[in-house]
Amino acid sequence: MGVYDVGPELVSMIAYSGPSAPAYPQFPATKGLTGAAIRDKRPAVVGDVRADPRYLTAFGSALSEIVIPIVDEKTGAVAGTIDVETEQVNAFSSEDQKMLEECACIALPLWTVTRS
Numbered sequence: 001m002g003v004y005d006v007g008p009e010l011v012s013m014i015a016y017s018g019p020s021a022p023a024y025p026q027f028p029a030t031k032g033l034t035g036a037a038i039r040d041k042r043p044a045v046v047g048d049v050r051a052d053p054r055y056l057t058a059f060g061s062a063l064s065e066i067v068i069p070i071v072d073e074k075t076g077a078v079a080g081t082i083d084v085e086t087e088q089v090n091a092f093s094s095e096d097q098k099m100l101e102e103c104a105c106i107a108l109p110l111w112t113v114t115r116s
Helices: 032-040 094-114
Strands: 002-006 010-016 026-028 044-046 064-071 078-086
Touching: 010 032, 026 032, 032 044, 032 064, 032 078, 064 094, 078 094
Parallel strands: none
Antiparallel strands: 002 010, 002 078, 010 026, 044 064, 064 078
């Protein structure tokens, strides 16, 4: 799992948990499933990343990924993302998505405080 800051051009890792650091601690805001979540301002959920050309390999063993954008409701901008990957295919349920979206709402003040 990773938490990322979204800037105008770059996405930068703030924190992660897992067996190792993601392959891309910083990457263009237009790349990968994260780029899709930023552009669409809605979650990107992929049950099998091997079949999705947008997938930007973070961990070689990942098979499923969910990216939740943290959207500033005042500005409409995506301030950050929560990104979870797993070695299981079709791992994320609608309940998982809802829980992570709630986490994103709770985390939003961390971005608005630091950017004020």
